[in-house]
């Protein structure tokens with residue numbers, strides 16, 4: 001382990017991290033510092049390590065059995081973190097948020113129906129629409145004079161007036177890190193009710209709302225429960241993406257009727273380790289999560305200092321949530337010029353902005369869910385790449 005400032009989570013050194021075989025650590029050669037895909041470098045929460053170790057020791061590697069464990073864990077966590085009263089019986093297990101979104105789209109859309117998304121946004125939103133043979137309609141975010149990206153209610157109003165079948169909401173929004181506020185979400189619920197649109201609220205990053213911001217679950221805003229289904233998971237905040245467990249939550253009978261149409265075999269497709277880890281994380285992982293949020297807040301501030309000192313050409317608006325920073329590198333060129341430059345000359349891998357939609361031309365996404373040392377080295381290399 002590298003040195004740990006007080007209140008901060010430790011991170012293994014690079015040599016140990018390179019022993020990992022997940023996508024983040026397998027995609028690039030060893031001389032590249034990988035800060036792309038949304039995996040974090042912190043060791044697992046001890047409660048998660050314990051439950052997984054116990055399962056391995058007991059050869060407990062069969063099928064997951066979500067009922068009633070997952071609903072109870074989600075309801076407890078939502079109540080404690082966000083004062084959101086979730087009915088444990090209204091929670092359906094899905095293998096991951098991607099599978100959940102695709103299956104919900106299949107449940108509410110016919111092929112050819114329109115589905116609205118708000119780029120720049122998590123790249124699979126584009127491919128999930130393609131996978132379900134629905135039709136993509138873009139209502140891009142709007143960047144204000146203060147740099148903050150917000151939902152564009154005018155564009156959404158125009159898009160919803162075409163009576164799309166669904167809107168995939170990203171809250172908190174990846175890659176811009178915006179936590180949509182109650183007013184905006186209420187307006188979305190109103191528009192959705194007016195035009196008969198089902199809102200699939202991808203709230204996977206909700207546990208990662210950082211100090212200074214507050215998460216509003218879509219289903220808690222007036223009318224939200226009538227038109228929306230929330231997808232939640234412990235996988236981003238507790239780094240469990242490979243274990244495969246997420247939940248679809250409803251708060252009204254019309255939306256419950258939609259989750260009732262999810263494939264009945266879906267419950268057998270969740271990962272048993274994912275279920276065990278999710279239960280442990282949501283039930284006993286609160287203290288660790290608080291330490292993570294403190295650490296990410298410090299890393300966010302560090303990144304701000306490093307960019308100001310070493311890369312003044314790069315602009316950013318610090319995210320309100322997530323461990324992902326959306327960096328405006330348009331001064332270095334459009335398209336993925338900056339991404340290519342940082343990779344080729346600096347040996348730092350970031351996520352190219354164009355993957356998030358046309359609005360991402362000239363931008364990159366940097367994953368700061370890592371140690372102080374690695375973040376420092378990454379920005380040093382990025383700055384050196386420009387000389």
Ligand SMILES: Cc1ncc(COP(=O)(O)O)c(C=O)c1O
Nearest residue numbers: 038096097098122174202204241
């Ligand atoms: C907004 C968003 N939704 C969904 C996912 C993927 O979630 P899952 O692995 O549960 O499909 C990610 C992963 O980073 C994400 O950022």
